[in-house]
Amino acid sequence: MSGPAGPVDPADGAGPPPVATADVEDVELDVLLEAIQRVYGYDFRNYARASLRRRLWRRVTAEGRSSLSGLLEEVLHDPGAMERLRVDLSVTVTSMFRDPPFFLALREQVVPLLATYPFVRIWVAGCASGEEVYSLAILLREEGLGDRVRIYATDVSDEILERARAGRVPLDKMRTYSSNYLAGGGRDGLSRYYEVEGRWARMDPSLRDGVVFARHNLATDGTFNEFHLILCRNVLIYFDRILQQRVHQLFDDSLVPLGLLALGARESLVGSHLQATYETVDAEVRIYRRSGT
Amino acid sequence: MSAVRRLLVVGGSWGGITASQSVLRALELPADAATALVLHRQPIRSALAEVLGRGIGCPVEEAEDKMPLAPGRVYVAPPDYHLLVESGWLSLSTEEPVKYSRPAIDVLLESAADAFGPRLVAVILTGASTDGTDGARAVRRRGGTVIVQDPRTAEQPVMPQSVVTAGLADVVAPLRDLPAVIARAVDRAGASA
Numbered sequence: 001m002s003g004p005a006g007p008v009d010p011a012d013g014a015g016p017p018p019v020a021t022a023d024v025e026d027v028e029l030d031v032l033l034e035a036i037q038r039v040y041g042y043d044f045r046n047y048a049r050a051s052l053r054r055r056l057w058r059r060v061t062a063e064g065r066s067s068l069s070g071l072l073e074e075v076l077h078d079p080g081a082m083e084r085l086r087v088d089l090s091v092t093v094t095s096m097f098r099d100p101p102f103f104l105a106l107r108e109q110v111v112p113l114l115a116t117y118p119f120v121r122i123w124v125a126g127c128a129s130g131e132e133v134y135s136l137a138i139l140l141r142e143e144g145l146g147d148r149v150r151i152y153a154t155d156v157s158d159e160i161l162e163r164a165r166a167g168r169v170p171l172d173k174m175r176t177y178s179s180n181y182l183a184g185g186g187r188d189g190l191s192r193y194y195e196v197e198g199r200w201a202r203m204d205p206s207l208r209d210g211v212v213f214a215r216h217n218l219a220t221d222g223t224f225n226e227f228h229l230i231l232c233r234n235v236l237i238y239f240d241r242i243l244q245q246r247v248h249q250l251f252d253d254s255l256v257p258l259g260l261l262a263l264g265a266r267e268s269l270v271g272s273h274l275q276a277t278y279e280t281v282d283a284e285v286r287i288y289r290r291s292g293t
Numbered sequence: 294m295s296a297v298r299r300l301l302v303v304g305g306s307w308g309g310i311t312a313s314q315s316v317l318r319a320l321e322l323p324a325d326a327a328t329a330l331v332l333h334r335q336p337i338r339s340a341l342a343e344v345l346g347r348g349i350g351c352p353v354e355e356a357e358d359k360m361p362l363a364p365g366r367v368y369v370a371p372p373d374y375h376l377l378v379e380s381g382w383l384s385l386s387t388e389e390p391v392k393y394s395r396p397a398i399d400v401l402l403e404s405a406a407d408a409f410g411p412r413l414v415a416v417i418l419t420g421a422s423t424d425g426t427d428g429a430r431a432v433r434r435r436g437g438t439v440i441v442q443d444p445r446t447a448e449q450p451v452m453p454q455s456v457v458t459a460g461l462a463d464v465v466a467p468l469r470d471l472p473a474v475i476a477r478a479v480d481r482a483g484a485s486a
Binding site: 022025048049050051053054055092093094098099234236237238241244264265266267268270271 | 386407
């Protein structure tokens with residue numbers, strides 16, 4: 001039998017399973033998040049609960065604890081444990097040319113709009129380890145915009161940004177990424193843009209020429225520039241609806257009139273207070289355009 | 294719109310489309326129940342919701358992030374996203390695959406167990422992996438019910454067998470009996486809650 005991935009319950013398999021105390025665990029979760037906020041200043045209270053809970057439990061198990069309270073004790077007294085937890089909670093897994101139809105729509109529908117500006121500012125919000133940034137840089141270079149684009153790639157964590165800056169991708173993933181790239185309208189071969197370095201693919205450093213990596217916290221920081229295009233795909237799904245609204249507002253404040261907003265394939269502005277002020281450029285791949293005023 | 298008081302979650306892998314279709318077609322649930330479904334498949338755009346919806350008497354749709362749960366509906370995990378259940382809505386995640394799968398049945402079941410406790414019924418259908426077993430454990434721990442397709446009637450027995458072997462099945466039933474067995478379980482689910 002495989003080991004439990006979630007909470008360890010000594011009564012498992014012995015008689016009828018006890019109805020465990022989801023309510024107690026909710027209290028523990030609130031206390032843990034409150035404590036982390038007060039002691040370390042990291043605020044995860046408006047993160048989407050179900051996936052947050054899952055990642056917290058993964059840390060509980062990894063730290064050899066058996067409850068969220070156990071994890072709380074550990075992180076309060078050991079900043080190292082807090083750091084490990086923070087990395088767990090911050091890294092969202094990403095891939096290159098994720099969702100190829102989106103990249104096809106970028107090439108065919110968004111690039112012509114961007115090309116009308118003399119200089120283009122793009123914000124990749126929540127860039128994680130950078131796969132999306134490199135994908136975008138490759139696409140823009142192939143479409144002839146490489147020289148007049150600046151990409152601001154932001155995330156909450158310095159180490160994650162460091163990883164993004166290094167531009168190293170596990171080599172075993174490159175096969176999938178290559179086929180994504182081609183399905184997304186890639187004009188060449190992805191292998192043209194990286195060098196093999198042991199088990200890593202090191203992305204061509206010149207792709208970073210127009211890229212600024214910077215720390216920015218979507219949950220607490222304000223706007224820092226005006227952008228023609230904002231990409232924030234599969235980041236907001238980790239936030240609850242309150243925090244999602246805040247970030248939608250932040251994006252609205254950061255877009256030029258007629259600026260474009262790209263969300264993940266299963267995210268939308270439906271239900272957002274901003275829904276009325278955006279038109280849909282491509283419903284299938286979730287690209288929106290801010291109204292002109 | 295009334296609230297969803299009881300939830301049915303279904304996981305299937307190899308052969309799961311056919312199996313879940315045959316179950317959903319014959320299934321009658323109480324008016325305050327909804328269904329969420331994870332089937333393993335290739336991470337491509339697909340018409341799974343439409344395919345599944347044929348011949349089923351209720352709306353089948355691909356889940357969107359933060360979509361409110363509505364009674365009488367069937368929600369399908371989108372390709373390449375985990376589907377999670379919160380207390381009144383659905384959320385998605387792009388975390389690593391679990392047991393090589395995204396969407397993973399374990400992720401759906403564990404989150405649904407937290408949100409619905411004894412008001413949850415989980416069904417494990419045919420499949421060739423062990424995804425679903427850890428999820429079934431979480432469902433039982435929270436007081437929910439686990440129903441397993443009899444591995445002998447499964448196109449691929451590994452997945453249902455894994456749950457049975459772990460001692461986590463409340464009921465094991467052949468495919469043709471599942472609609473009635475599930476309807477009874479959902480009827481009872483959370484009756485005292």
